[in-house]
Amino acid sequence: MRPLRFRSIWISDVHLGIRACKAEFLLDFLNHTESDYLYLIGDMIDVWSMKALWYWPQLHNEVIQAIMRKAANGTKVIYVPGNHDELFRDYVGHTFARIKICADAIHKTADGRRLLVIHGDEFDSIVKHSKWLAILGSGMYEFLLLSNRSVNYFRRRLGFPYWSLAAYLKHKVKNAVNFISSFEQALVHEARRRKVHGVVCGHIHKAAIAEYDGILYCNDGDWVESCTALVENGEGRLEVIHWAEESVVLLKEEEYENCYSQ
DSSP states (O other): OOOEEEEEEEEOOOOBTSTTOOHHHHHHHHHTEEEEEEEEOSOSBOHHHHHHSOOOOHHHHHHHHHHHHHHHTTOEEEEOOOSTTGGGGGGTTOEETTEEEOSOEEEEOTTSOEEEEOOOGGGOHHHHHOHHHHHHHHHHHHHHHHHHHHHHHHHHHTTOOOOOHHHHHHHHSHHHHHHHHHHHHHHHHHHHHTTOSEEEEOSSSOOEEEEETTEEEEEOOOTTTTOEEEEEOTTSOEEEEEHHHHHHHHHHHHHHHHHHHO
């Protein structure tokens, strides 16, 4: 099966180094896609969690290797560290294995729009002013993700699709909904301040494409719950891909092609 071809791909919040990371889905995504640009916009490796408990299976190595292969084969890979992998911010301006590390970036789409690419934690008041509370919240969030495994085990046994407990709780809690709205507005304000057409970020694990008073807001989601990426096609059109759903469709198409060719 031919890989899906895009001009640009943005992924973030992979959190390699924790059990909740859906590295198998990301590796499948990387193996089935090609692009001219690949942006890694933060929290690729969860250094916060790894300081407390070391967890690094071979599958997480394979994700890193797949990204390095893309860089070696000509894909322009830009890495913008986030708060969970902030130690790599010390290497901003350096290039390792053809992967360029930047504090942020400006991406120009095929149709001429300029987009600010940034992780987004700089606009999260909890992370910025109460890091201990952010670390505590991260631990609780990881606990929810692990609990979600048990919930979905029984859902699968009963024939129900995947369901995210953490996402459900976030959208039910009014403060969380207000936080997401404030976060989006802050990023839009920053894009307007920098005189660009829009912003692409991560951090809050909620994939979205929206427009606020002429400024485009895009969030590529995460790879611990939704398994989403933001992509740009050859004409500059942006969309969010939900890989957990897309991979099922591709698998069925591949099975059909194999049967038809026999």
